Amino acid sequence: MSALAGGPTTGAARTADLDGAAVPTIAAEDVSVVIGGQPILSHVSVTVAPGEVLALLGANGSGKSTLVRALLGVMPATSGTVRLFGAPLGPTVPWDRVGYVPQRLPAASGVPATALEVVTSGLLHGRRLRPPRGARARALAALESVSLADHAHRRVQEMSGGQQQRVLIARALVSDPDLLVLDEPTTGIDVPTQATFVDTVARLHDAGTSVVVILHEIGAFAPLIDRAVVLRHGRVVHDGPPPAARADHAGAHHVHEHAHPDPEPPPTGPTLNVEVP
Amino acid sequence: MSPVVEMLTSPLMQRALVAAVLVGACAPIVGTFLVQRRMALMGDGIGHVALTGVALGWLVGSWAGVVPNDALAVPGAVVAAVVGSLVMELVRERGRTSGDLALALMFYGGIAGGVLLIKVAGGTNANLISYLFGSIATVSASDVWLTVALAAVILGVGLGLRSALFAVSHDEEFARASGLPVRVLSMLVAVIAALTVTIAMRVVGLLLVSALMIVPVAVSQLYARSFARTMLGASVVGVSVSLVGLVITYWWDIPPGATIVVLAILVYGAAAALRPVLRHPAPVHDPHPEVVDDVLLADEPELARD
Numbered sequence: 001m002s003a004l005a006g007g008p009t010t011g012a013a014r015t016a017d018l019d020g021a022a023v024p025t026i027a028a029e030d031v032s033v034v035i036g037g038q039p040i041l042s043h044v045s046v047t048v049a050p051g052e053v054l055a056l057l058g059a060n061g062s063g064k065s066t067l068v069r070a071l072l073g074v075m076p077a078t079s080g081t082v083r084l085f086g087a088p089l090g091p092t093v094p095w096d097r098v099g100y101v102p103q104r105l106p107a108a109s110g111v112p113a114t115a116l117e118v119v120t121s122g123l124l125h126g127r128r129l130r131p132p133r134g135a136r137a138r139a140l141a142a143l144e145s146v147s148l149a150d151h152a153h154r155r156v157q158e159m160s161g162g163q164q165q166r167v168l169i170a171r172a173l174v175s176d177p178d179l180l181v182l183d184e185p186t187t188g189i190d191v192p193t194q195a196t197f198v199d200t201v202a203r204l205h206d207a208g209t210s211v212v213v214i215l216h217e218i219g220a221f222a223p224l225i226d227r228a229v230v231l232r233h234g235r236v237v238h239d240g241p242p243p244a245a246r247a248d249h250a251g252a253h254h255v256h257e258h259a260h261p262d263p264e265p266p267p268t269g270p271t272l273n274v275e276v277p
Numbered sequence: 278m279s280p281v282v283e284m285l286t287s288p289l290m291q292r293a294l295v296a297a298v299l300v301g302a303c304a305p306i307v308g309t310f311l312v313q314r315r316m317a318l319m320g321d322g323i324g325h326v327a328l329t330g331v332a333l334g335w336l337v338g339s340w341a342g343v344v345p346n347d348a349l350a351v352p353g354a355v356v357a358a359v360v361g362s363l364v365m366e367l368v369r370e371r372g373r374t375s376g377d378l379a380l381a382l383m384f385y386g387g388i389a390g391g392v393l394l395i396k397v398a399g400g401t402n403a404n405l406i407s408y409l410f411g412s413i414a415t416v417s418a419s420d421v422w423l424t425v426a427l428a429a430v431i432l433g434v435g436l437g438l439r440s441a442l443f444a445v446s447h448d449e450e451f452a453r454a455s456g457l458p459v460r461v462l463s464m465l466v467a468v469i470a471a472l473t474v475t476i477a478m479r480v481v482g483l484l485l486v487s488a489l490m491i492v493p494v495a496v497s498q499l500y501a502r503s504f505a506r507t508m509l510g511a512s513v514v515g516v517s518v519s520l521v522g523l524v525i526t527y528w529w530d531i532p533p534g535a536t537i538v539v540l541a542i543l544v545y546g547a548a549a550a551l552r553p554v555l556r557h558p559a560p561v562h563d564p565h566p567e568v569v570d571d572v573l574l575a576d577e578p579e580l581a582r583d
């Protein structure tokens with residue numbers, strides 16, 4: 001797809017002309033999160049400009065998911081401030097412009113839900129408690145974009161891990177957001193679907209959507225990424241151009257360690273393991 | 278007059294039928310959200326706490342000299358159930374480990390408090406029995422109106438906000454990240470659960486309320502694929518067993534609440550046993566989706582990759 005090739009330059013240009021003038025999509029200042037007396041995040045400041053694609057990198061347990069949760073108000077920050085589209089976290093945020101793909105679906109309850117129902121719930125937000133007109137068609141289109149149109153009426157509980165992950169992606173895409181926050185979106189997803197997904201993100205990026213994406217392997221996202229923030233022990237240790245992958249991790253026999261049970265994607269590109277000076 | 282016409286024209290039976298249909302429809306709708314939130318036992322907890330409310334209403338009534346002396350029992354149950362359900366929701370929100378213990382304390386505190394207070398109010402444990410096990414024969418016209426009003430609230434919230442309540446119950450983290458008022462919506466679920474318990478109290482009794490909320494959902498989810506159909510199916514099962522149970526007890530002198538619950542459990546047993554036969558036959562096609570492989574097999578041509 002041509003969007004893929006043109007992505008990085010247009011993205012960088014957009015960031016440049018809007019520098020200073022535009023309200024940042026995300027402005028987080030000095031955010032700290034303490035859970036049960038343990039400092040999970042310490043004094044993290046992150047800004048995401050409109051249209052920018054930011055990769056959030058770091059080892060397991062370095063606090064990436066926690067940072068993203070704090071940015072979206074899922075988990076309250078112990079101190080510091082977060083603004084989304086210029087509005088402090090709370091009811092004034094234009095929530096319809098935010099799309100989020102969490103790291104995994106919560107453990108299933110006994111009540112079945114179809115993929116269509118789960119994706120439709122992505123159309124609800126702070127000021128909209130009932131699905132809008134045409135919700136069904138939009139949800140079906142979103143499922144189509146992750147090649148799950150045939151599975152719209154299947155129970156999500158009975159889907160494979162990767163299919164569930166694609167449902168979560170569709171739920172974030174359905175509202176056509178201006179800020180997309182993705183927590184390891186391609187984990188457990190087969191290579192062709194990863195490529196389709198990266199194409200979709202590239203298209204959104206060209207349309208001006210800001211993206212924050214947590215990755216362990218930059219892989220197919222590489223051409224899209226404008227900037228990278230690296231966390232280590234809950235602190236920012238790098239904020240700038242995407243760092244180079246560590247050479248000794250590029251081999252096929254390197255062992256991936258994941259603290260969570262999600263299935264590993266096949267090794268598609270160089271594993272990113274950053275050396276920070 | 279034929280016996281059936283006689284049954285349908287008896288004012289007592291008419292009131293009982295209205296109450297049973299409304300309770301049979303409401304309880305499983307609320308139950309669907311509770312099961313989805315993994316709070317299937319919340320109805321039980323609220324039921325126990327409501328007993329203290331009944332006794333408290335009785336106590337206040339006897340102090341104020343209201344006649345009859347149980348006139349405030351139902352309002353007392355409503356207040357105690359709503360307060361209890363909100364406390365349970367707050368406990369859930371805080372965290373799960375201490376939550377278990379807090380819920381247990383409410384269960385036992387609710388029963389013990391009820392038994393103690395009814396004594397103080399000059400009543401006997403026998404007075405509590407009709408609340409514990411239901412007494413649809415004593416449903417008054419004003420009880421029916423209260424049931425209709427509360428059922429309207431339950432159905433209005435449960436069905437009107439169905440999508441938002443689904444979103445919050447299905448994935449709370451995502452709901453927060455969408456700016457949904459998670460806390461308010463969770464409390465709404467708690468409040469309609471409390472209201473359901475109080476209207477079902479007369480029909481099946483506080484100890485069996487939860488069965489009418491949960492068992493129809495258990496039946497329905499054996500067959501339904503979607504959340505909406507689970508809820509609809511559960512409600513149909515709830516209304517059916519309530520009606521059939523009530524009619525049976527019109528002809529035989531057996532307790533209606535227990536009859537309704539036993540019927541529901543029998544329906545569940547039959548539904549579970551017949552599931553392999555009745556549920557859509559296994560698909561003949563390959564359940565694995567047709568997608569390009571991630572790996573290239575040695576004996577396949579390279580073009581399989583693209």
Ligand SMILES: Nc1ncnc2c1ncn2[C@@H]1O[C@H](COP(=O)(O)OP(=O)(O)OP(=O)(O)O)[C@@H](O)[C@H]1O
Binds near residue numbers: 035040061065067103
């Ligand atoms: N709710 C919680 N309670 C206690 N500790 C938590 C909680 N959430 C996260 N932590 C801890 O905070 C640290 C950071 O977790 P986080 O999920 O943010 O890591 P991550 O960078 O996303 O890791 P991964 O790559 O495995 O997804 C971990 O040590 C984790 O144990």
Ligand SMILES: [Mg+2]
Binds near residue numbers: 064066103183
């Ligand atoms: Mg994580």
